[in-house]
Each structure stands twice: as C-alpha cells, then as structure tokens.
Amino acid sequence: MNSLFTPLSWDDTGYILTGVWNTITISVVAIVAGTLLGMIVGFARAESNKTVNFLFGSVLDILRSVPLIIQLILFSTFVGAIGHPMNPFVAGSIVLSLYTMAFMSEVFRGGFESVSKSMQTAARSLGMTYWQTIYHIRFPIGLRAVLPSWMGVALSVIKDSALVSVIGYMELLRTSEQLISRTQQPLEILIGVGLFYFIISYPLSHYGRYLERKMAI
Amino acid sequence: MISVQNVHKSFGDLEVLKGVSLDVPNGEVLSVIGGSGSGKSTLLYCINAIETINSGKILVDDVDVHSKDTNKDKLRQKLGMVFQHFNAFPHMTVLENAALAPRIVKKMSKEEAIEIAKKELEHVGLGDKFDVYPTRMSGGQQQRLAIARALAMKPDFMLLDEVTSALDPELVGEVLDTLRLLADEGMTMICVTHEMGFARDVSDRVAYFHQGVIAEIGEAKQVITEPQNPLTQKFLSKVR
Numbered sequence: 316m317n318s319l320f321t322p323l324s325w326d327d328t329g330y331i332l333t334g335v336w337n338t339i340t341i342s343v344v345a346i347v348a349g350t351l352l353g354m355i356v357g358f359a360r361a362e363s364n365k366t367v368n369f370l371f372g373s374v375l376d377i378l379r380s381v382p383l384i385i386q387l388i389l390f391s392t393f394v395g396a397i398g399h400p401m402n403p404f405v406a407g408s409i410v411l412s413l414y415t416m417a418f419m420s421e422v423f424r425g426g427f428e429s430v431s432k433s434m435q436t437a438a439r440s441l442g443m444t445y446w447q448t449i450y451h452i453r454f455p456i457g458l459r460a461v462l463p464s465w466m467g468v469a470l471s472v473i474k475d476s477a478l479v480s481v482i483g484y485m486e487l488l489r490t491s492e493q494l495i496s497r498t499q500q501p502l503e504i505l506i507g508v509g510l511f512y513f514i515i516s517y518p519l520s521h522y523g524r525y526l527e528r529k530m531a532i
Numbered sequence: 533m534i535s536v537q538n539v540h541k542s543f544g545d546l547e548v549l550k551g552v553s554l555d556v557p558n559g560e561v562l563s564v565i566g567g568s569g570s571g572k573s574t575l576l577y578c579i580n581a582i583e584t585i586n587s588g589k590i591l592v593d594d595v596d597v598h599s600k601d602t603n604k605d606k607l608r609q610k611l612g613m614v615f616q617h618f619n620a621f622p623h624m625t626v627l628e629n630a631a632l633a634p635r636i637v638k639k640m641s642k643e644e645a646i647e648i649a650k651k652e653l654e655h656v657g658l659g660d661k662f663d664v665y666p667t668r669m670s671g672g673q674q675q676r677l678a679i680a681r682a683l684a685m686k687p688d689f690m691l692l693d694e695v696t697s698a699l700d701p702e703l704v705g706e707v708l709d710t711l712r713l714l715a716d717e718g719m720t721m722i723c724v725t726h727e728m729g730f731a732r733d734v735s736d737r738v739a740y741f742h743q744g745v746i747a748e749i750g751e752a753k754q755v756i757t758e759p760q761n762p763l764t765q766k767f768l769s770k771v772r
Contacts, residue, residue: 437619440611441608441637451632456622456623
C-alpha cells in the first residue's frame with residue numbers, strides 16, 4: 316500500500332542544507348548588526364547622564380523582556396497590517412537584530428564603563444583627543460573585557476534564530492518540522508537538527524575561549 | 533614658566549582652592565606638600581586643564597590654560613603628567629605604551645616614535661622590558677613606565693601627583709631615583725608628594741598647602757627643617 320508518508324532519504328540533503336544555510340545567514344546578520352548597534356548604544360549609554368539612560372534603558376528593557384517569539388509575530392503582523400508586508404527573512408532579521416542589540420548594548424556598556432576614569436585621564440594628559448582616547452584606549456580595553464559575554468550572547472542568537480520559523484522563514488528548525496510532517500520520523504530528524512546546532516555553535520565557543528586566552532591582559 | 537594667579541576652584545559647595553598664586557620658573561623643582569584635601573592635587577589637575585577653574589588665571593609659557601581659545605590637547609603635550617595610579621595601558625607592551633602618544637598625537641612615523649620610546653624607557657631603566665606587558669611588572673616599574681611615557685612627548689614641564697603613594701615601601705626608592713635624575717637634568721617639575729626627604733633634598737622650593745591656600749612657601753631645606761608657619765610646623769611634626 317502506498318503511504319501518505321515517505322521516509323527520510325538522501326534526496327532531502329539539499330533541503331536540509333538550505334535550512335542550515337538560512338540559519339547561518341540570519342544568525343550572522345543579527346550578530347553583526349546587533350553587535351554594531353549594541354556597541355553604539357552601549358557606548359552612548361556609558362557616556363550619557365541618568366535621564367537619557369533611563370529613556371534608553373526602558374526601550375531596551377522592553378526588547379529584552381518581551382519573548383522573542385511574540386516580538387516576531389507582532390512585528391510581522393504589524394508591518395503587514397499597515398500595508399508593507401515583508402518577506403520573513405527581512406522581518407526576522409530586523410527583529411532578531413534589535414533583540415540582539417538590546418543584549419549586546421548592556422554587554423558593551425559594561426565593558427566601556429570598566430575602563431577607569433583615571434586611565435582615560437592619563438591618556439588625555441598625554442595630549443590624546445577625546446576620540447583618540449576612545450579608539451586607542453577605551454575600545455580595545457573594554458572590548459577585551461567583554462569578549463566572553465559577547466560570545467555568550469552570540470551563541471544564544473544562533474539558537475534563538477530557530478524562533479524566526481514562526482513567521483515562515485525556512486531556517487533549520489522549520490525545514491526539519493516540514494520533514495517531520497512528511498516522514499513521521501521526529502526522533503531522527505530532531506537529533507540530527509540538534510547536532511547541527513551543536514556543530515555550528517561549538518567551534519564558535521571554542522574559538523572564543525582561544526581568543527580570550529590570547530587576548531588576556 | 534608656569535604662573536598660577538589667584539586661582540579659585542570649587543567642587544559644588546566645597547571650595548578646594550581659595551586664591552592660590554604661584555610661579556614656577558623653568559628649571560625649578562617645586563614640591564607641594566600638605567594634608568589630604570588641602571587642594572594640592574587639584575592644583576595640578578587645573579594646570580593641566582583636566583579640571584576647570586572658577587576664577588583666576590593659569591599661564592603656561594604665557595598661554596592662558598583655561599581660555600576658550602586654547603587648544604587643551606596641544607597644551608597638554610607640553611605638560612607631562614604622572615599620577616598616583618600608574619595607569620599603564622594594559623593591552624599594549626611597554627614599548628607600545630611609550631610610543632603611542634608620539635605616534636598618534638605628534639604624528640611621528642612609527643620608527644621615530646619607537647626610537648624615542650626606547651630612549652626614554654632606557655632613561656628610566658626599563659631598557660630590558662620593551663616587549664613585556666605592564667601587568668607583568670612591579671608597581672615601581674609601572675610607575676617608571678608612566679614617567680617614560682610622559683617624557684616621550686618631550687614635555688617642557690612635569691606634573692607629578694603623589695607618584696609614590698600607591699607603591700610598596702621597597703619600591704619607592706627606584707621611582708624617586710628616576711625623579712632625582714630628571715631634576716638633575718634640569719626638568720621643570722611640580723611634585724605633589726608625601727616624601728619629605730625627597731622634597732628636602734631634590735626640590736628647590738617647597739610649598740605647604742593648608743585648606744586651599746599656600747600657608748608657606750620657600751627654599752626647600754628651610755621649609756622642611758625650619759618651617760616658619762605654625763601650621764607647617766604642626767603638619768611636619770605629624771608626618772615625620
């Protein structure tokens with residue numbers, strides 16, 4: 316009897332690899348954009364007074380506290396409702412990047428604030444300008460200090476990217492869900508997918524530890 | 533010459549400098565002594581334009597330090613400053629620490645900057661530490677690095693803010709020796725210090741600060757060994 320379901324086969328490899336590729340793509344976009352934005356916002360917060368910080372902080376708190384899955388659905392529904400529907404990749408990249416930015420900004424803020432005032436004064440006393448001090452002293456020292464936390468956020472972004480599947484982006488988790496519904500082999504597929512996330516994440520965390528040792532000061 | 537003219541400085545309601553006037557001619561070593569909170573460190577910060585002043589005037593080689601038209605970054609190149617905390621840049625080697633400012637502030641070529649940095653590091657006795665990271669060095673070595681880093685900018689004046697206060701006692705000597713060397717070479721220096729022996733032996737004049745004013749200023753030996761003002765006498769009897 317012909318079954319409605321067909322088992323997993325080698326022909327599915329390309330399909331799975333598309334999912335892997337898409338997961339990597341959206342993760343890289345979110346990590347890069349989130350890091351750059353987070354660096355700017357984190358620096359602005361480290362340099363701002365209490366009032367500005369409170370306003371900034373409230374927005375970031377919202378981004379950090381509302382579950383990502385809700386932000387994704389709300390955003391893609393919202394842009395659709397106002398007549399500018401976005402493809403899932405664009406919508407997902409925007410939401411995931413902002414979400415990442417919210418966490419990264421706190422990481423970087425801590426790093427920039429860890430460089431003591433007296434260290435900066437010493438640099439200024441040598442005749443360095445404000446921006447020279449930031450570029451040559453504050454950024455390099457601050458960034459080294461936050462490397463481990465940065466890595467933690469970056470790794471969680473890769474895993475969080477699975478949630479973008481809810482708005483229809485064909486990343487790894489969504490391709491696997493579709494394969495599961497076709498093959499009815501959830502165990503094999505989910506183990507495989509879990510393994511893929513591990514293979515993507517592990518080298519990164521390993522490289523992070525290596526960098527951390529290398530740049531230790 | 534550094535000329536401080538009737539300078540007042542407040543932090544909020546607290547007036548730290550209450551009309552300080554002082555001239556330091558080229559080649560002179562002036563030690564500034566006094567209790568904590570007497571305003572002596574604040575004066576150095578005001579001379580280097582790290583702190584603003586409320587009234588009065590500070591001239592460095594006839595340039596008005598606190599004038600709006602003065603380029604403070606440019607001015608600071610003339611004024612080498614060393615602090616109580618060494619503030620070595622931890623992400624750079626000793627040589628990079630000393631070569632950074634000549635390269636990026638004075639826009640020297642890398643080779644030139646490194647040459648000057650090497651010379652000044654040898655000057656303070658760190659000729660064998662070029663490639664070491666400062667966190668691997670003792671406090672005394674880090675403080676000598678800070679001195680070399682300031683000297684690499686070829687300053688006309690050195691402002692030293694309690695540079696031995698954060699050091700273990702056995703490391704104080706090597707830093708004072710370095711300062712003595714600079715004094716012998718004719719560097720103009722203002723040293724805020726708690727080292728009375730150093731103030732007496734190395735400086736030309738000593739100023740005693742008390743609650744934001746100069747209570748006594750005069751020839752070094754005289755102020756330290758035969759202070760005229762009862763306040764100076766009381767202070768010195770406590771720190772000896």
